[in-house]
Amino acid sequence: MNNKLLDFSKSKIRVLCTCALAAISVFSQASSAQDPCPTVAADALEKNAVINVYSARKEALILPLLQNFQEAFSNHHSSEIQINLVTGKADGLLKRIELEGKATPADVFITVDAGRLHRAKSKNVLRAIPKPIADKVPSHLRDQGVDNGDGYWIGLSQRARPIYYSRKRADQSAASSYEMLAHPDNAGKLCIRSSGSIYNQSLVAAMIAAMPGHLERSGSPGWLNEETLEWARGQLDSKSEQTDPYAEAKVYVLAWAKQLVGNFARPPTGGDTDQILAVAAGQCDFSLANSYYFGRLVAKDVAIADDVGIIWPNQNDRGAHVNVSGAGITLHAKHPANAQCLLDYMLKPESQEWYARVNYEYPVLPEIPWADLLTEFGTFAADDLEMGKLGELNSEAVKIMDRAGWR
Numbered sequence: 001m002n003n004k005l006l007d008f009s010k011s012k013i014r015v016l017c018t019c020a021l022a023a024i025s026v027f028s029q030a031s032s033a034q035d036p037c038p039t040v041a042a043d044a045l046e047k048n049a050v051i052n053v054y055s056a057r058k059e060a061l062i063l064p065l066l067q068n069f070q071e072a073f074s075n076h077h078s079s080e081i082q083i084n085l086v087t088g089k090a091d092g093l094l095k096r097i098e099l100e101g102k103a104t105p106a107d108v109f110i111t112v113d114a115g116r117l118h119r120a121k122s123k124n125v126l127r128a129i130p131k132p133i134a135d136k137v138p139s140h141l142r143d144q145g146v147d148n149g150d151g152y153w154i155g156l157s158q159r160a161r162p163i164y165y166s167r168k169r170a171d172q173s174a175a176s177s178y179e180m181l182a183h184p185d186n187a188g189k190l191c192i193r194s195s196g197s198i199y200n201q202s203l204v205a206a207m208i209a210a211m212p213g214h215l216e217r218s219g220s221p222g223w224l225n226e227e228t229l230e231w232a233r234g235q236l237d238s239k240s241e242q243t244d245p246y247a248e249a250k251v252y253v254l255a256w257a258k259q260l261v262g263n264f265a266r267p268p269t270g271g272d273t274d275q276i277l278a279v280a281a282g283q284c285d286f287s288l289a290n291s292y293y294f295g296r297l298v299a300k301d302v303a304i305a306d307d308v309g310i311i312w313p314n315q316n317d318r319g320a321h322v323n324v325s326g327a328g329i330t331l332h333a334k335h336p337a338n339a340q341c342l343l344d345y346m347l348k349p350e351s352q353e354w355y356a357r358v359n360y361e362y363p364v365l366p367e368i369p370w371a372d373l374l375t376e377f378g379t380f381a382a383d384d385l386e387m388g389k390l391g392e393l394n395s396e397a398v399k400i401m402d403r404a405g406w407r
Contacts, residue, residue: 035074036348037341039132044337047079049337054097056090056111057325061359068354069345081338090116090362097125097330107333108342110156112325113198117143117153118391126152126328130340136347140386141324141364153287155324155345155387157355158362160291160380161203163311164276170285173190177314178207179214181286182259183223191275191284192261194268195401196244199290202390204253204322204397209320209389211249217317221252228255235403246393257404268407273297280296280307292322295360313379319381323390325361 037045038353055062066083071407086093091112097104109120120126128150134142141158143151162177170189175181181190193200195389216222232255236247244250265284274293276288295302312320327346329339345351352363356371363370 008248010218034072034078036069037344039130039136039344040341042077044341045077045341046335046338048081049078049335049338050057050082050084050106051335051342052084052086052105053094053108053110053342054086054088054106055109055321056093056116059085059087062087062110064358065346065351066342067355069342071150071217072345073104073341083342093125094120094125097241098123100306104330104332105334106330107335107339108327110325110327110332112159112323113202114155114326114387114390115198115202115394116391117324117326117328118388120328121152122391123204125331127331127333128337129154129329129343133340133344133347135366138366140384142326143328144386144388153328154325154347155364156345157325157327157352157359158322158364158382159381160312160320160322160362161199161288162291162380163313164287164289164294164308165280165311166279166282166285167307167309169282172309172311175286175311175313177317178203179218179221179223179256180313181288182263184225184257184259186263186286188263188265189285191265191287192260192268193271193275193288195270195398195406198394199272199323200288200396200406201289201397201401202323204257204401205390205393206305206321206383206385207253207256208246208396209385209392210254210383212246214317215249215252223259224252224255228258231255232258246396250396254400254403255341257400257406261405266336276304276308280304291362291374292360292378295371295377299360308373310377312378314383318385319383321364324340324364324387384390 023293053066063085066085067305070083093109097109109126111117125387128145129152131150134154137154141155143153145151163181165172165175174186180216231249234256236251272289275289276297278284287344294310314320322327327343329336347365347370349365352365352368355361356363356368356374358376360371362374
């Protein structure tokens with residue numbers, strides 16, 4: 001592996017997963033007779049059932065795990081269980097569950113981004129996940145429920161959104177935080193996806209939630225233009241903002257977004273992979289993309305790491321933005337106990353290790369080792385913001401991006 005990958009991050013404040021430093025494997029391969037779902041009572045499970053899974057994840061990224069579950073279930077319970085996998089766009093699948101209502105065949109809904117999981121909860125298509133399963137996941141990576149009651153979805157894997165930079169043209173210190181991407185010195189240097197990307201929407205939502213603390217720590221932001229700040233103040237409705245706890249934060253995030261748009265090297269276009277390739281091609285010096293996209297590129301072509309490096313942002317304050325892929329059990333699931341069994345299985349060590357190794361995502365269970373490639377990307381401090389905030393602040397994030405002219 002290219003040695004340049006070894007120096008991606010030197011800051012280690014609050015590491016996302018301390019297990020990355022642990023060489024000891026804490027789990028063994030599951031035996032064929034191992035219980036696939038130890039927190040679900042065996043007599044609650046339906047034998048020879050079919051679980052319908054609606055998944056926004058591509059088949060290649062989820063089907064092998066579901067097949068492993070089928071085998072583990074059959075071996076342990078001496079009965080068959082079948083998974084019927086339906087894949088599609090997240091919003092389309094969610095709409096389908098809504099329209100199908102009580103007649104929906106869907107037992108489990110799997111998607112990416114906490115913003116979408118929150119959307120599913122808000123549309124009342126999910127049911128509470130039993131605590132023995134939910135409590136396996138760190139609290140900030142799962143739904144906190146209504147009034148901190150039972151949660152409606154859990155994270156299954158973590159996905160970080162670092163900054164990428166050109167090793168040949170850019171100085172890492174010029175973009176040490178998401179805020180610094182908006183610095184006037186970075187004008188014309190940033191490639192980024194459109195505001196329609198929920199990954200960017202969730203990043204902006206996280207910045208709204210984090211901005212009060214960021215301002216308290218950093219004082220007068222060095223990236224901020226006072227004229228832009230005054231413009232941002234004029235954009236907000238003073239009446240509706242009087243009772244808004246995020247009113248001041250939204251002023252600063254709007255100013256940040258306005259300056260960020262001014263730093264675009266080109267109109268937003270393409271997906272995450274395209275942003276990384278644009279840096280390699282010399283179209284811009286910086287970009288944003290989820291880390292597994294870089295993992296897939298490096299796995300196919302190690303040479304790209306000669307041109308593009310990772311910056312783990314905000315290592316001196318809140319940490320790098322992370323999000324989750326996750327799942328919930330549908331409100332009208334026909335086989336809820338079996339659906340619980342599947343989620344239980346997806347949180348087993350061998351399943352979490354599979355996620356990390358095949359998808360280049362980070363496990364949600366802190367004791368699970370990272371894949372070798374992820375370890376070479378470096379450890380980093382991760383923002384421990386409660387994931388539900390990304391959904392709660394999504395509409396505000398979209399408004400800010402629109403006002404800033406982020407298309």
